[in-house]
Amino acid sequence: MLNPQLGRRGELIHLLTTEGLPRRHVERLLELARADGALGDAQSDAAPDVPVFLCLPEGDAADVAAFAAAATRVAMLPVPLEARAGEALAEAVGALEPGVLVLRHDESGAAHCAAAHAAPGLRVLNAGDGRHADPLPALALVQAIIESKPDLTSLVVTVVGDIRHSRLARSFIHLLTTLGVPEVRAAAPRTLLPDSLPQLGVRACATLEEALGDADVIVALPLNVEWISGAQLPSAREYASTHGLTPAVLALAKSDAMLLPAGRLTPGVEVDGDVAASLDPTEARLATLEQQLRVAALRVLTGDAP
Known part of the structure; x- marks a missing residue:
């Protein structure tokens, strides 16, 4: 069965779910995140180029800021989007230019729907859809x-x-x-x-x-x-x-x-x-690790990872 997360050569083109995600991609994301952590606070000096569309609910301001910081770290341009539902989501996704769509949605399967309607070159990063997945x-x-x-x-x-x-x-x-x-x-x-x-x-x-x-x-x-x-x-x-x-x-x-x-x-x-x-130190460490994984995922989806 076709895995919608993978391209024709098996490369990761969307990160929608961990179900069926090949082990090599899991290990690569973890390895890149560890490498990002080893770099400390260093950021790329390149000018922002690839847009990262941030489509998250209004109440998730902290996560919007975290994804925006991750995008800036890898010289991508964060672009906030208004949250959409149903057919409006599919229509909005189809009109987006190449880049990365970070999507959080209350409906299970919304990320898969977005990937199905995405124009060539638009990658979907699932930031949580209903009860389905949160990679x-x-x-x-x-x-x-x-x-x-x-x-x-x-x-x-x-x-x-x-x-x-x-x-x-x-x-x-x-x-x-x-x-x-x-x-x-x-x-x-x-x-x-x-x-x-x-x-x-x-x-x-x-x-x-x-x-x-x-x-x-x-x-x-x-x-x-x-x-x-x-x-x-x-x-x-x-x-x-x-x-x-x-x-x-x-x-x-x-x-x-x-x-x-x-x-x-x-x-x-x-x-x-x-x-x-x-639990405070553990929660702080998990927040740091998740931020490193945001950076790693953006790099992989845009082909910027070695």
């Missing part, structure tokens, strides 16, 4: 793991939280299986687990204790309240009592286990106050 923060999680635990083929990785409604969780899981992680576990209230876990290569655990036993890495997901229907949403107290991460339950994992937050966690719900207070 860059997922890559940042993997990069953080590799920094501390380079041998992914020996790890047990546990994902805790609202996996059913998380595009980031889906993207992260696809990366783990592509890179050879032998055991991926999931822990959440039953209503927050997708039915497709076996097809994703993930073992659903009946209890948090089972999921954390001897785990090397724990990734904590926030509750996506805006996506969850009333019948699916456990109360904060119920969630905290069964799946909240505390020092006591984290002690079930390996002594050197990593805890990575996959989004803003609420103290007293996904994590207790003591755990939440310890």
Whole structure:
């Protein structure tokens, strides 16, 4: 089956999802991001040329600024665009000149739709579409793991939280299986687990204790309240009592286990106050890694990477 992310010679022309993304492209993005981090704050002296169209919701000003900074770093010209929906999105995409479209959209599959309507030379970088995919923060999680635990083929990785409604969780899981992680576990209230876990290569655990036993890495997901229907949403107290991460339950994992937050966690719900207070350095590091991956993705999509 044709992979819409790849060109005729197998080159990466869009970054839409981590599902089906060949391992060589995953590793290249991670390697380029590490190289960008090694360069420090140095920026290109070239004049802005290739446009980077930033089509993100109005409330995502911080991410718009981050993508604009990434574009400037590699001598590309950030161009803000008004968010569009449905047929208006396809029409707007078809009218864009060659460059990169950074798209975040509430509808799952919007990035694939944009890629299908893009004129030749326009590359699409998915910054999150509905519940479907969010490649860059997922890559940042993997990069953080590799920094501390380079041998992914020996790890047990546990994902805790609202996996059913998380595009980031889906993207992260696809990366783990592509890179050879032998055991991926999931822990959440039953209503927050997708039915497709076996097809994703993930073992659903009946209890948090089972999921954390001897785990090397724990990734904590926030509750996506805006996506969850009333019948699916456990109360904060119920969630905290069964799946909240505390020092006591984290002690079930390996002594050197990593805890990575996959989004803003609420103290007293996904994590207790003591755990939440310890996460600031990790959150800052993940933000740095994601910015390096924004730069790497722009370079790859425009053919500017070696």
